Amino acid sequence: MRKDGIATREKILDGARDLVLKLGYSGMKVDHVLEHVGITKGAFFHHFKTKDELAKALLRRYASEDALIYAETRAQAEKLSDDPLQQILIFIRLFEDMFSEMTEPYPGCLLASYVYELQQFDDETRSLLHETFARWRTLLQEKFTLIIERYPPKNPVSASQLADGFTVVLEGAFILAKAMNDARMATEQLRLYRNYIELLFAAPEQMRAAA
Amino acid sequence: MRKDGIATREKILDGARDLVLKLGYSGMKVDHVLEHVGITKGAFFHHFKTKDELAKALLRRYASEDALIYAETRAQAEKLSDDPLQQILIFIRLFEDMFSEMTEPYPGCLLASYVYELQQFDDETRSLLHETFARWRTLLQEKFTLIIERYPPKNPVSASQLADGFTVVLEGAFILAKAMNDARMATEQLRLYRNYIELLFAAPEQMRAAA
């Protein structure tokens, strides 16, 4: 086995992510990572000065990976329709499809894992969490702003609340999926969320049942 | 200060709950509890053989406390209306009111905290988590079953999914509330969930904007 610095660094990050989602950050000990990845202390602390530095790197990596998925899915939705409402509905459905193929519960969201140990982390990490969630909000908020202008909602709602709703449903579904060991939870709850958007903005005349 | 066994035991449980919600279970060290509660190791391990036993006691306590709140709120809703749909809507609104008075984000759900460290716990604790969430589902599922029979939903939905939706929104809102430091998150997202139920079951003619 050849020595490849960036490769082992990636392996550490991947392994640590898996373990954090299973055990929480404090529950994940560095020795666990060493065993899981198949390296030694020397290798680990060569790539990360401290465990907390790994935590930050993990967070940044997850946030950027996730931003990529969001951006790609959004681009895909925008390619399939010019209407902002349809774009959102497609966007949600694409996420449904992502989770529908899974056979076991989604391992969870790293950010949520951090949130429930929030006081463990320093200000930098906390603001990084804040910014990431804020970015997710902004992404969908823009669409919902357009939608609200074009289609009068049946209830008084704000674009930011609807945008947060997506994240809320996802995060909540992840928790219930793990607790109930139900892999379909995320797909089902996203479908309910999509139904809500449909009902909220659909013209009273043309209300039709969704597939 | 007099010696009161059950009182200190309660103080330990209360303090531990606060700390778990801030630091996670693994992040909460027993020394933290000792300092936070103002006792010593002797007192702690007199009431709890191990830290894991505290974890289980904590879980049982939280689950029963929560079951009480659910039952009371449900009873209150049933007192205010005979119609299952109205009962659910009142039920949700009562929860909205509970969180609306808070000035800082709800500290979170202990069960969710456990879920993100699930592999830390033994089978007994895990099944306890499972049962508790299942109980919450059943509670609302009964109502939604009646509602679906009486009012044709505009989309094909199952009672259990709608019931899970409530928990999903709550759990997701707690996470976002902490991450964004927004105390109104839970209230706002519950309102969206209530709007969804209204739109889903409202007769097309009598659809009116909610307050």
Add this chain to the structure above:
DNA sequence: ATATTTCCGGACCGTTTGGTCTGTTTAGTG
């Protein structure tokens, strides 16, 4: 009043844990 049990303080202990240090191997470079 005495005995007994519960409750608790705090020193102590073995293990775990994050992190260090030294030496060795591998990859790149002239």
Add this chain to the structure above:
DNA sequence: CACTAAACAGACCAAACGGTCCGGAAATAT
């Protein structure tokens, strides 16, 4: 090939941690 720097292995360490133990104080029973 010689040299350098990055990439590791693994023994080692100090602090933190969960848990034990025993003495004593406070409540309760007799």
